[in-house]
Amino acid sequence: MRRLQGVRVPHLKSTAGSAPANMTNLDVAIYPMVQHIGAPAEAVRQKGDAVCVGTLLARASGPVSSPIYSGVSGTVEKIEEVLSSSGKYVPAIFIKPDGAMTPDPGLALPKVSDTQSFVQAVRDSGVVGLGGAGFPTGVKLDVQDLSRIQEIIINGAECEPYITSDTRTMLDRSQDMLEGIRLLQKYLGAKKIVIGVEKNKPQCIRAMKQIAGSAGAVVVKELPSIYPQGAEKVLIYHTTGKVVPEGGLPIDVGVIVLNCTTLATIARYIRTGMPLVEKCITVDGSAVEKPQNVIVPIGATLRAVFAFCGGFKSQPGKILYGGPMMGISVPDLDMPVLKQTNALLALDARDAAPVDATNCIRCGRCTNICPIGLAPVSIATAYGSGDMEGLQKIHANLCMECGCCSYVCPAKRPLVQQNKLAKAALAAWQKSKK
Ligand code: SF4
Ligand code: SF4
Known part of the structure; x- marks a missing residue:
């Protein structure tokens, strides 16, 4: 990789200043068995089963996979195939919520005493790359030889326009992040931790410097405000100067990268025993009546989330999972919020209008x-x-x-x-x- 070129994209982060609202009232919650990179999860519930918040719905089905937990209490209505964001049909568990949001009484604190039990707890938490990547975090942290880890980078570079959910993590959950950093230091022997944040987020930089001051060997790296600063290889290059070799992984250059929300969610699981069941997502775009950040149960339909945000002020021309640069167009509002969903955008007809491509002029x-x-x-x-x-x-x-x-x-x-x-x-x- 050569020195980052990247682009300067419009900032458009109007939701950054709004603390997230909680959404709990759902008509249905839908859990596709594919919400991560790797083998699909395997359903362990059947029609008619009663579930609570945090109940295991599907277990990991292989070394690279991740369990799925219910974000609502209620009853399993059916299991049937749904269209996934990849365009493939995958099995999904449908739950009829009872509105009570009762936590599963069987939830217990994970027993963490050493590296192996820590990594197992991360696998059991259901946490995957929550910045959008979806790679199972327990797999990423399962490094056999800990001496290979020279530094861990916490990714606070939220470079896509509109998306501010990681910004809210850095502002609202910095103590969870601090707990997570201490876990990494204790169980992975992380010698150096770098929190990478773009310069256009001064509040986040201040919050991160505060927690860095509370934990040894942690530095905050202020990064250029350029897209795609949050991409793993670009972030590694800008924080360490290291280049991940072609076909290689960050650990090949002694680095692990964790998204800031991923880190905070791991810490919360170790502290409370509640696995990954909800997400803070940014809901924005020119067709949205009240753009805001919302904490939603995973499984909520896009229709319900947009309704919670006041519905549409004009007919949307395009709905996206994620931001305008890397987001995936959604054909159906009855698709659910997934583990790796960090934003939902609804663009009006003008913003979504297709452009006519012309011939390449070889400008380079x-x-x-x-x-x-x-x-x-x-x-x-x-x-x-x-x-x-x-x-x-x-x-x-x-x-x-x-x-x-x-x-x-x-x-x-x-x-x-x-x-x-x-x-x-x-x-x-x-x-x-x-
Ligand atoms: S989409 Fe691919 S080819 Fe295009 S700029 Fe990004 S990495 Fe390069
Ligand atoms: S070289 Fe062609 S494809 Fe590339 S930017 Fe120029 S016009 Fe577009």
Whole structure:
């Protein structure tokens, strides 16, 4: 990776100053078995079962998987397939809430006494990369040789427009973060912890400096306000100067990256025994009546969340899981909030209007801006001609789908969309060769 190019995107963080409201009243809660990277979870409940907040609904089904817990109390209504954000149909547990939000009486504090039991507790918590990545955190922390960990980076770089849910974590849950930092120091032997926050979040920087002062060997790194500062490899480069090798993992350069909300949620589980059952999400966009941050039970439908925020002031032209740069378009308001959901955007018809792409003028802006140093035009050309070896040679698989190339393209070429298709085709070709 070369020195970050990135783009300056509109800040649009009007919800940053609003403390999140709590939403608890749901008509239905839906839990797809895929809410993480890895093997789908395996349902352990059946139609008619009574559940409480924190009841296990589905267990991890393999080494890279994650359990799913109920965010409401009520009764399992049915198990049937739903359309997931990936476009595939996956099984989901539907719960009819009773409105009481009764915590599961069987919940107990996890027994944590050493590294192994800490990592197991993180696996059991159901926590995955809550900044949007969805990778099971217990798997990430399961480092056999702890001497490999030179530093842990806490990701407070919330660089996409609109999204402020991590900002609220840094402002409202800094004590949870401090507890989490102490757990990392105690059980992973973290020698150095760096909290990375962009310079355009001075309140967060102050809050993080306060907790850094309460824990030894913690520094706050003020980062340039540029997109995609929060992308793992970019963050590692800007906080440590290290470059993760192609095909490698952060631990290969002695680094683990944890999102700030992920860290706070782990700490809360160890302290209370309540697994991951709710999320603070930003609800914003030009079609939303009352943009705000909301703490919602995971499983709440998008329809219910938008209704909680006053509904729509105009007919939405597009609904997104996530931000405008990397978000995924949602076809159906009855899809649920997932573990890795950090924002829901509803854009009005004007903001969502499709742009007409024109011919590439070979200006090279897309290549110049790519943080990874890829050549999107070459990827599009190789993909268009079915040249899988060419895609492999130009490292199309490294595209992190940040959207910077599409953002700067004067011809409005759908570059990131083509990159996604190219990556999928390349992965399928590589798999068939094996
Ligand atoms: S979407 Fe991929 S090719 Fe485009 S700028 Fe981001 S990493 Fe580079
Ligand atoms: S930025 Fe757009 S117009 Fe310029 S080279 Fe890339 S694809 Fe072509």
